[in-house]
Amino acid sequence: MNMEDLVPTLEAMLMASEEAVSVERLLKLLAVSCPDITKDDIKRGLKELAESYIARGVELVELASGYRFRARAKYSQQVGALWEERKPRYSKALLETLAIVAYRQPVTRGEVEHIRGVAVSSNIVRTLLEREWIKVMGHRDVPGRPAVFGTTKEFLDYFGLRKLDELPSLPEVADLEAAHESFVGGANSDEPVVENKDKGNALNGVPEFDNEVTAVVAAESLRLGVDDD
Template identity: 55%
Template structure:
């Protein structure tokens, strides 16, 4: 029996292991049998509807569509793996959130807002995870690198675009930023801890790494937040 479009797309999404765009789905077919993008989108809608009562869902992120386990099942499904998902330090998550909201931004500007030095390993970890990238250099003495978020950042946090970030004025806790795919993300060592603990001025931040996902933006960032609200207004 010949497979239908919905069935083919379901199989491709299951096998891909990464998000698939509509354009990439179209390339699964020979040119003479290639469905239109409208037909593909209609088939995707059918796949979404079929997932409504299942333990997984079809989600659209920046790179396309993917299947993922529903977040409310993470307690049970997470027990399939012995290693706990990666947890990142408060300093790293604050740095990432500032890049997301203030991009493009330099390391010095991040330090000015946070009131403390940004560990070299924090920037290294964000670059290695491909959550941020260098997009240019500020035209000031020293020409410091400017950082911005990437498509991989959007995919990891379940965002289609930066427009889906909650307004900065509404952020009370860093956890509100996170649609973190704990079930799908490979464990990664928090490399920021080593360098932070070597600096007595930063050791207090390192002690807070167990509460990474629920830490609050500290008072040192408030001045930057107010400026951001004016900018976005």
């Protein structure tokens, strides 16, 4: 398959997919009809495809799990108007917990509680696990062998990141209170977590939090005195 045919083929495949698709998976799928295609061919095709969308309302992005199309962040307000339902609000306690796991992983529930200064409810841990934003990475070799938590590829994908290094360093986060208010919408630590498990197609808009969540996670970490190294 020449590049003239490969680029629109990749475009069609990624447009049809509801999830990010890795180079390896694209290669496996295309090799059925094009045995001679290589990983380098796929990468060159993706680069050319991404460049063709530079001036468009959607962009091709590389996430932890692969490539996908999504609406550009500058159009998030307009795209979001397509849906009448409000975005789910997440409690301050859940954001604090997620912030600590993101910046201090691997970390136990007890360590999270020590940093927050209050207990972490089982509902918060269960919600983060069900959303696949965190996972059990192992167990601490101490009495009771507590589970050790870390973030996942799904966490990176959902929040538009390729790797954890792309989380903002804490000194870079500006206007923390405004960021927190825009994200939480005034939620307090006792507010129940609202579930919304529909990840959706990226063409339906920017992921609900996109860059906003990284700012808020960093803000919560900074407020709690969590190191980001």
